[in-house]
Amino acid sequence: MVSKGLLTFPSNPSIAATGVTAGPLEKKSPFSSQFDKIYTDERMHLKTNEQGHAKMIEDASMIALSKIDAVPSKADFFFAGDLVNQMTPSNFSASTLQIPYIGMFSACATSISSLLMAALVTDANLSEITLAGAGSQHNAIERQFRYPVEYGSQKPESSQWTVTAAGIAVVTPNRKKTPVITKGTMGRVIDLGMTDPLNMGAAMAPAAMDTLERHLKGHQASEADYDLIMTGDLGKTGFTIFKELATRKEIVVSEKFQDAGEAFYGGDPKFFSGASGAGCSSAIYFSEVYGKMMTGDYQKVLLIATGSLLSPLSYQQGETIPCIAHAVELMMK
Amino acid sequence: MxxxxxxxxxxxxxxxxxxxxxxxxxxxxxxxxxxxxxxxxxxxxxxxxxxxxxxxxxxxxxxxxxxxxxxxxxxxxxxxxxxxxxxxxxxxxxxxxxxxxxxxxxxxxxxxxxxxxxxxLAGSVILFGVVSAFTVALIKTILVKFGVVSW
Amino acid sequence: MSLFITAFVVGGLISVVGQLLFDVAKLTPAHTLCLLVVIGSVLDGIGWYEPLIDFAGAGATIPITSFGNSLTHGAMAEAEKHGFVGVLTGMFEVTSSGISAAILFGFIASLLFKAKGKN
Incomplete structure (x- = not known):
């Protein structure tokens, strides 16, 4: 049954393995012990930030494949994306991996939009192994969206820090003892007129709310059904607003509600409102959340990755910030 | 909403x-x-x-x-x-x-x-510095010619 | 000695104007600096900036307002000598040590440094 962006995957495709890579600063994350690889150099010992970015996505893919003893030539599809112009890091990593590839752009919600595509091809019985994920590299993204890295601008409390990380999931037909993808909801673009690129969390919160509401209603579920409902990168500010919006919709906001962006750096005020970037949700979802599903700590989770679909051009032309959120439901059976 | x-x-x-x-x-x-x-x-x-x-x-x-x-x-x-x-x-x-x-x-x-x-980043500062210097000097020259102010 | 105090206070106050433009008027840094440069230029046009330099020294020459002042000052000096033609020729003669220094040191910096994403 498919209707209005609501997805169900009756064959229950599995996330057979994951690979997460991160930059040196991300060692400060309380989840860093769960990342598969942490580089000592922010450019991964390559010449440019963008090359390092591609390397990170490539390494995460290789690590994820190695965990099921597979090689890139065995994979059927590769869905990935990032935030650099025309997604060149993902394109270059796909060039190295030589897996049939479609670049995905949902800004920081790409982790889940890729996963939904992977679940779709797998559920349609078209794939044995599909890679899905996203990444971001701080320096490459900051220069793209904001100022040069060394430029001194006073960042407000509400601003977020783009993470250097990549997360890739290997999606296969149903396998025992692995988390499975049961349902999903494709987001709608929501724009409530926010214009401040240094307060993205606030702009994205209504999109997360819209997708959560549509998912619960559409799949006849309740927030109580889940062990964890985790948004992507709303940060402290956006997450506070999201919880307020949810409460107004009479959703019971408990400890089960978490945000990957707020949690990523453990609330360190040096990172202001928290983490953001396509690598933020993918790194947390595919390490911490995936790990806790494998150990059985979580049986059913709802992941809602959020993305702001602005560009420096649209911002300078005075446009508002359009936002999106995609949701996926994982179960450990 | x-x-x-x-x-x-x-x-x-x-x-x-x-x-x-x-x-x-x-x-x-x-x-x-x-x-x-x-x-x-x-x-x-x-x-x-x-x-x-x-x-x-x-x-x-x-x-x-x-x-x-x-x-x-x-x-x-x-x-x-x-x-x-x-x-x-x-x-x-x-x-x-x-x-x-x-x-x-x-x-x-x-x-x-x-x-x-x-x-x-800094280019616009130069642009507006030069254009406003030109404008201010021009206005002042006109005002001086008409005897409104002196140098 | 008093020049040190006035330099500190005047430089600080011009910065406060900038901060108000950031936080209250919600201008971007680029808009704020452009506005300050224009203000410096206009203040020189009405003859107030030079007395401010006499009063505050570096407190008036270090803020970006002095950039508008020095350009305007050069243009007006030529205009005084040559009239309307002077306004134009003055524009070609005026320079700012800030710009040439920034170009030179900016280039040198690009030879020496790489950007680091640490906070």
Whole structure:
């Protein structure tokens, strides 16, 4: 049954393995012990930030494949994306991996939009192994969206820090003892007129709310059904607003509600409102959340990755910030 | 939910700008940078053949140099995070804008990268400086010709 | 000695104007600095900036407002000598040590440094 962006995957495709890579600063994350690889150099010992970015996505893919003893030539599809112009890091990593590839752009919600595509091809019985994920590299993204890295601008409390990380999931037909993808909801673009690129969390919160509401209603579920409902990168500010919006919709906001962006750096005020970037949700979802599903700590989770679909051009032309959120439901059976 | 209703919630829950604190920090930072400038000006006046007026050129150049070093070592952005406009308004902030863009675009080469992007932040300051200097001088010349004011 | 105090206070106050433009008027840094440069230029046009330099020294020459002042001052000096033609020729003669220094040091910095994403 498919209707209005609501997805169900009756064959229950599995996330057979994951690979997460991160930059040196991300060692400060309380989840860093769960990342598969942490580089000592922010450019991964390559010449440019963008090359390092591609390397990170490539390494995460290789690590994820190695965990099921597979090689890139065995994979059927590769869905990935990032935030650099025309997604060149993902394109270059796909060039190295030589897996049939479609670049995905949902800004920081790409982790889940890729996963939904992977679940779709797998559920349609078209794939044995599909890679899905996203990444971001701080320096490459900051220069793209904001100022040069060394430029001194006073960042407000509400601003977020783009993470250097990549997360890739290997999606296969149903396998025992692995988390499975049961349902999903494709987001709608929501724009409530926010214009401040240094307060993205606030702009994205209504999109997360819209997708959560549509998912619960559409799949006849309740927030109580889940062990964890985790948004992507709303940060402290956006997450506070999201919880307020949810409460107004009479959703019971408990400890089960978490945000990957707020949690990523453990609330360190040096990172202001928290983490953001396509690598933020993918790194947390595919390490911490995936790990806790494998150990059985979580049986059913709802992941809602959020993305702001602005560009420096649209911002300078005075446009508002359009936002999106995609949701996926994982179960450990 | 309509935009107005959401804007109200957003205003309530987003962190407030600590205006008073920001002003104090801007004052201290901007003041300190100018004080250092005054010491440098004194230095040029005492040890070299500069007057109070002519000392401003080497002083500005020295400040720009110091800001370059701090930017390159990754320290200027920390000063700016603390001082806000206190770090942006002095000529050192102009230097930081030029130097940070130069360093950033090194990866695209010295002609297309450094040369093409050096003034991507600071260029508008030069534009408006030159255009307003022209306009002000023109207006003043007209006023003088009509005898409204004198030089 | 008093020049050190006035330099600190005047430089600090001009920065406070900038901070108010950031936080209250919600201008971007680029808009704020452009506005300050224009203000410096206008203040020189009405003859107030030079007395401010006499009063505050580096407190008036280090803020970006002095950039507008020095350009305007050069243009007006030529205009005084040559009239309307002077306004134009003056524009070609005026320079700012800030710009040439920033170009030179900006280039040198690009030879020496790489950007680091640490906070």
């Amino acid at each position: 309509d935009e107005k209703k959401f804007a109200k919630i957003e205003q309530q829950l987003s962190p407030k700008t600590p205006l008073g604190l920001n002003i104090v920090k801007a004052f201290l930072t901007g003041g300190t940078i100018c004080l250092i400038g005054q010491f440098i000006a004194m230095f040029y006046m005492t040890f070299f053949d500069f007057t109070e007026r002519t000392a401003s050129n080497p002083t500005v150049a020295t400040m720009v140099f110091l800001a370059m070093v701090l930017t390159g070592l990754g320290q200027y952005k920390k000063i700016a995070q603390f001082g806000g406009a206190g770090a942006a308004v002095p000529i050192t902030g102009f230097s930081n804008a030029v130097v940070s863009a130069s360093i950033e675009h090194k990866s695209e080469g010295y002609v297309l990268g450094v040369g093409g992007n050096m003034f991507k």
